[in-house]
Amino acid sequence: MDSHDFALTIVHKVGKYADDLESAVFSHVKGKMKPESLIPVFQSLMWKEYFLGVPPPSKQIVLLPDRDLDIKIMLADQITDELRHSRAFSERVKALGGNGSLLEYQPSEEDLQMYRATYDYEDPVEIAASLQIAGEPALNMILNRLAQIADETTARMIRQIQLDEGRHIKIGQLILQRHATTPEKQRRVEEIVDRKYEALYASHGRAVRLALRSSTGKPS
Ligand SMILES: [Fe+2]
Numbered sequence: 001m002d003s004h005d006f007a008l009t010i011v012h013k014v015g016k017y018a019d020d021l022e023s024a025v026f027s028h029v030k031g032k033m034k035p036e037s038l039i040p041v042f043q044s045l046m047w048k049e050y051f052l053g054v055p056p057p058s059k060q061i062v063l064l065p066d067r068d069l070d071i072k073i074m075l076a077d078q079i080t081d082e083l084r085h086s087r088a089f090s091e092r093v094k095a096l097g098g099n100g101s102l103l104e105y106q107p108s109e110e111d112l113q114m115y116r117a118t119y120d121y122e123d124p125v126e127i128a129a130s131l132q133i134a135g136e137p138a139l140n141m142i143l144n145r146l147a148q149i150a151d152e153t154t155a156r157m158i159r160q161i162q163l164d165e166g167r168h169i170k171i172g173q174l175i176l177q178r179h180a181t182t183p184e185k186q187r188r189v190e191e192i193v194d195r196k197y198e199a200l201y202a203s204h205g206r207a208v209r210l211a212l213r214s215s216t217g218k219p220s
């Protein structure tokens, strides 16, 4: 398939995956949650924004050829966005009375699985499949739902973060258009997207289950 068409097709397919992910992760959540019960979710997001948002795009910058300077500049911008998002979640955790230290957060096995499913590739197309193509739309759906169930201050912060994520998806699309030009590469992208969604269910599902457990009167 032409790589432009392929990039559009895969983004469309991932939109459906992200819908299903949101329904599965939040299936037990009804109505607003107590602000502090969302601390484990925000701690996990603080960690993910940093560890998925900084090392993988840095690796893409190194792996892409020099002629992709325009993409490298967009990736550098993405890194600064993700650092800002990580800090925003950290600040929110602190304001809600939790430990917002990135260094002191102990990533769960599911968080680490997600890191490996994003960083452990040696091809910028494969990282794009996992990070910008699969991961960003999933995060956007998760953030949509969190904004609905969180307090107003948190919801405002989340909506601010979401303004950046659309740009990151576009970077992935551009990398696929330029480099996912063979059937082998396109098949690989599809495999990676499927694998990433398994990791996303595990990691986001765990954080939301923890939040439900700490939220009095809610099912776990
Ligand atoms: Fe982000």
Ligand SMILES: [Fe+2]
Residues within 6 Å of the ligand: 053, 082, 136, 164, 165, 168
């Ligand atoms: Fe992002």
